[in-house]
Amino acid sequence: MFRYISRVIRYLSLKNKNENNGAVTVENNNEPICADLKRNLQMIKEVMRDSSDVTIHEFNFGHDRRFRGALVFFSSMADRQEIHENILQPMMFGSLMLKEDVDMDFTQVETIKRNLISVTDCQNISLVSEIMENLLLGATILLVHGSKEALAIKSEKRKTRNIEEPGTEAVVRGPREGFNEDVNANISLIRRKIKDPDLCVEKFVIGEKSQTDVYIVYLKRVANPKLIEEIRRRLNRIRVDAILDSGYIEQFIEDAPLSIFPTISNSEKPDKVVAKILEGRAAILVDGTPFALAVPMLFIESFQIGEDYYSRPFLASIMRIIRFLSYLISFLGPAIYVALTVFHQELIPTSLLISIAGGRQRVPFPAILEAFLMLFTFDILREAGVRLPKAVGQTIGIVGALVLGQASVEAGLISPFMVIVVSATAIASFAVPAQTDSSTILRYLFLMLAGIAGGFGIIIGLLVLLVHLASLRSFGTPYLWPIVPLNFYGLRDVFIRMPIWTLSRRPSAVIWSDEGSYSQGSGLMPAPPGKNEGNSERKERD
Amino acid sequence: MEKEKISGIQLFLLLLGFLFGSTVILGPAMGAKNDAWLAIILGGATGVLLMQVYVAISLLNPSKALVDILREKMGKVAGNIIAILYIWYFIHLASLVLRDFGEFICTVTFPETPMVVVIAIFAFILVYAVNSGIEVLGRLGELLVPIIPLVTLIISLSIITVRDFTAFLPVLENGMSPVLKAAFNFVTFPFGETIAFLMLFPHLNKKDKLKNVVFLSAVTSTIVVIIVFFRDIIVLGSDLMSRSTFTPHLSSLLIPGLNIEPLIDINLLIGGGIKISVCIYAAARALSQITGIDDYRKLTGAIATFCVVLSIWGFGNVLELFIWSEKVWPYYSFPFQIAIPLLLLLLSLIKKGKSPNAGTKK
Numbered sequence: 054m055f056r057y058i059s060r061v062i063r064y065l066s067l068k069n070k071n072e073n074n075g076a077v078t079v080e081n082n083n084e085p086i087c088a089d090l091k092r093n094l095q096m097i098k099e100v101m102r103d104s105s106d107v108t109i110h111e112f113n114f115g116h117d118r119r120f121r122g123a124l125v126f127f128s129s130m131a132d133r134q135e136i137h138e139n140i141l142q143p144m145m146f147g148s149l150m151l152k153e154d155v156d157m158d159f160t161q162v163e164t165i166k167r168n169l170i171s172v173t174d175c176q177n178i179s180l181v182s183e184i185m186e187n188l189l190l191g192a193t194i195l196l197v198h199g200s201k202e203a204l205a206i207k208s209e210k211r212k213t214r215n216i217e218e219p220g221t222e223a224v225v226r227g228p229r230e231g232f233n234e235d236v237n238a239n240i241s242l243i244r245r246k247i248k249d250p251d252l253c254v255e256k257f258v259i260g261e262k263s264q265t266d267v268y269i270v271y272l273k274r275v276a277n278p279k280l281i282e283e284i285r286r287r288l289n290r291i292r293v294d295a296i297l298d299s300g301y302i303e304q305f306i307e308d309a310p311l312s313i314f315p316t317i318s319n320s321e322k323p324d325k326v327v328a329k330i331l332e333g334r335a336a337i338l339v340d341g342t343p344f345a346l347a348v349p350m351l352f353i354e355s356f357q358i359g360e361d362y363y364s365r366p367f368l369a370s371i372m373r374i375i376r377f378l379s380y381l382i383s384f385l386g387p388a389i390y391v392a393l394t395v396f397h398q399e400l401i402p403t404s405l406l407i408s409i410a411g412g413r414q415r416v417p418f419p420a421i422l423e424a425f426l427m428l429f430t431f432d433i434l435r436e437a438g439v440r441l442p443k444a445v446g447q448t449i450g451i452v453g454a455l456v457l458g459q460a461s462v463e464a465g466l467i468s469p470f471m472v473i474v475v476s477a478t479a480i481a482s483f484a485v486p487a488q489t490d491s492s493t494i495l496r497y498l499f500l501m502l503a504g505i506a507g508g509f510g511i512i513i514g515l516l517v518l519l520v521h522l523a524s525l526r527s528f529g530t531p532y533l534w535p536i537v538p539l540n541f542y543g544l545r546d547v548f549i550r551m552p553i554w555t556l557s558r559r560p561s562a563v564i565w566s567d568e569g570s571y572s573q574g575s576g577l578m579p580a581p582p583g584k585n586e587g588n589s590e591r592k593e594r595d
Numbered sequence: 596m597e598k599e600k601i602s603g604i605q606l607f608l609l610l611l612g613f614l615f616g617s618t619v620i621l622g623p624a625m626g627a628k629n630d631a632w633l634a635i636i637l638g639g640a641t642g643v644l645l646m647q648v649y650v651a652i653s654l655l656n657p658s659k660a661l662v663d664i665l666r667e668k669m670g671k672v673a674g675n676i677i678a679i680l681y682i683w684y685f686i687h688l689a690s691l692v693l694r695d696f697g698e699f700i701c702t703v704t705f706p707e708t709p710m711v712v713v714i715a716i717f718a719f720i721l722v723y724a725v726n727s728g729i730e731v732l733g734r735l736g737e738l739l740v741p742i743i744p745l746v747t748l749i750i751s752l753s754i755i756t757v758r759d760f761t762a763f764l765p766v767l768e769n770g771m772s773p774v775l776k777a778a779f780n781f782v783t784f785p786f787g788e789t790i791a792f793l794m795l796f797p798h799l800n801k802k803d804k805l806k807n808v809v810f811l812s813a814v815t816s817t818i819v820v821i822i823v824f825f826r827d828i829i830v831l832g833s834d835l836m837s838r839s840t841f842t843p844h845l846s847s848l849l850i851p852g853l854n855i856e857p858l859i860d861i862n863l864l865i866g867g868g869i870k871i872s873v874c875i876y877a878a879a880r881a882l883s884q885i886t887g888i889d890d891y892r893k894l895t896g897a898i899a900t901f902c903v904v905l906s907i908w909g910f911g912n913v914l915e916l917f918i919w920s921e922k923v924w925p926y927y928s929f930p931f932q933i934a935i936p937l938l939l940l941l942l943s944l945i946k947k948g949k950s951p952n953a954g955t956k957k
Contacts, residue, residue, distance in 0.1 A: 509700065
């Protein structure tokens with residue numbers, strides 16, 4: 054009995070499915086466009102019946118108005134002015150001017166393309182599915198009665214932001230322009246900086262529904278072909294509905310998806326991305342987001358910023374070192390404080406120890422709980438402050454300062470030293486924005502280790518961290534290069550930034566051949582004229 | 596044969612870390628008291644020679660690890676038996692270093708923590724490091740080992756105010772025999788222990804560097820040990836020095852107005868860590884080759900657990916440990932470090948002489 058019912062249900066559902074399939078044949082199959090204009094339009098209307106922004110405009114043209122044609126486009130995406138001026142006007146009025154003896158056969162779209170319309174980017178298509186594809190990309194479709202082909206004319210109008218200064222990577226000295234959401238504009242920004250035919254821009258379309266354009270941008274002969282091949286392979290295996298940001302791509306192609314350390318760098322600034330491309334890396338640009346990715350990423354890249362290279366080397370080197378120190382403080386600060394006060398009091402000078410003990414006198418909690426409370430409050434404040442409108446954000450700042458600073462100390466909840474430690478940690482964590490995720494997580498982990506086993510725990514944690522970092526690779530490049538594996542030439546640009554004329558070689562972990570290893574000539578140190586005249590002949594670029 | 600490669604400088608630093616190992620807290624050749632520096636020089640010279648024997652074995656059998664060499668030269672059965680003995684030796688060595696480490700941490704830093712906790716946590720990290728592969732181990736060595744001489748230097752410079760430069764006189768007060776004995780001890784600990792590196796030499800990317808790398812590391816470590824000895828005897832005097840358990844630690848305590856005790860901890864963590872992980876790696880690798888298991892990583896956990904247990908059960912207390920490592924260890928390790936390697940070298944030389952195209956192979 055049940056079996057019978059289930060069989061009936063299955064039959065019905067199958068039947069339903071078949072019927073559905075019948076209805077959407079137009080969408081799926083590769084039916085060719087037929088010569089009958091009416092039928093074609095009917096078919097398009099059938100598929101797009103729920104989209105109210107489809108515009109179908111039928112018109113007659115030719116000197117005697119005997120040809121019939123139709124334009125199909127999405128009114129929401131197409132540039133009406135362009136359609137009016139460069140497609141409709143020449144077709145309707147331009148063809149009217151033709152002498153009667155010029156007998157052009159306008160049932161061929163190729164003839165129209167060559168003789169009538171004044172648009173550069175049009176493409177002959179012959180399948181119904183192609184019509185849909187192009188329509189969805191924002192093209193205008195020109196159908197002509199009697200032709201088995203149609204024209205897909207690029208007439209997309211995009212509303213994008215202007216090129217603005219990016220919000221995340223502000224600079225004092227250096228280019229201020231930033232990428233925006235239009236990938237073509239972004240590529241033009243890169244091309245404007247590298248005027249070299251070797252600059253390759255490879256296109257991928259990823260996302261079943263979003264059909265997002267993804268570009269790999271690299272310098273041929275400088276970037277490693279194996280690296281590019283690997284990126285292609287990883288991009289090709291992405292199966293996903295939509296790519297809404299380059300972050301999607303990053304998470305699908307990264308080397309260590311379970312590590313807290315990013316192995317792919319991102320930037321909003323064209324100058325930074327161009328610098329990476331020039332070093333032999335490949336950039337991945339995604340339509341719809343200002344954030345470009347660059348692979349491979351080295352750990353030290355988190356500490357190098359564009360401004361290091363734009364300003365003179367002395368202060369830049371000091372700032373480098375300060376950035377390294379602040380990264381250490383940003384995850385070790387509270388842990389070291391707790392380890393010192395709880396486990397290793399003998400390491401603190403006595404007078405300081407007395408004042409710390411004095412400050413902790415009224416505090417009811419153990420130091421580790423105190424630290425957790427403060428860090429937690431700080432993270433709440435930060436998270437709340439990030440997405441607030443500016444006017445309210447200031448309130449958060451004031452409330453935070455009062456709560457975190459004064460009130461909690463006066464109430465005897467927190468010791469004043471803890472406030473100093475946590476605020477120093479917080480400030481330090483903003484000095485290295487590229488590693489914010491890792492430092493935030495590590496801060497809590499190390500605090501726990503310090504609370505359990507003091508300095509021994511911290512050292513054990515550091516060892517695990519180092520093993521992990523040493524085992525990471527980003528697209529085949531050791532993550533900690535050039536510190537390990539040690540490369541003395543590479544060290545010129547790690548803890549200090551040597552003068553720009555000494556950095557003539559590209560990072561040897563990234564480049565692949567001798568051909569691409571030099572980015573500038575040697576012996577470029579500027580010297581006043583007359584001095585060392587004999588031997589300061591500038592060597593030719595290798 | 597070996598996929599993973601380490602560079603010359605990485606091998607140099609791994610060897611250096613291995614040689615520092617627990618020497619950084621124990622102060623070797625203390626049996627000779629004032630004349631330990633003589634013993635160190637004698638032992639160091641012999642140690643350099645001994646390590647060149649290992650290098651020669653490795654060069655005569657290119658891209659072969661210890662187990663393969665043993666099996667090839669001694670036949671399958673005898674080779675396997677000796678290889679198993681070697682595995683035991685590596686495990687024993689690892690557990691000895693683990694115990695040294697545990698004793699030091701529990702004596703100096705955490706008097707109330709059970710030693711097994713300290714040792715187990717440490718072993719856990721080392722298993723993680725070994726499982727990450729020999730390349731990662733090499734990179735870690737590169738990153739961490741330079742810290743050891745640096746710390747030694749810092750400590751030595753910090754106590755330069757406390758001094759008695761004549762403390763190592765008189766020379767040869769008790770005759771030559773304690774010096775020779777201490778020198779022999781110094782050869783077996785740490786130089787002879789580098790026999791474990793016969794499992795690592797095939798990973799080196801440039802074979803021609805091997806000789807120099809090994810020579811340099813042995814010489815460097817001898818020099819550092821001599822410096823440490825002179826520092827300690829100048830600061831502590833021979834009497835106090837021969838009675839202290841952890842000599843370098845004691846002298847670091849004498850730095851005026853500053854406590855840098857944790858730096859010694861770090862030294863021990865690095866040196867001991869590298870020594871133990873090399874031992875665990877060698878044991879796991881050898882065992883996987885004998886049993887035909889394709890991946891040594893499956894064995895590291897088991898071997899490390901065994902080391903932890905052995906290190907806890909092996910000795911009752913720190914004095915027993917010290918007496919054992921001074922009185923028994925040198926003779927216990929004599930066959931592993933000197934007798935069998937010399938035999939292997941002999942066999943390799945004979946086989947090389949017999950085979951007509953041996954010259955081209957090299």
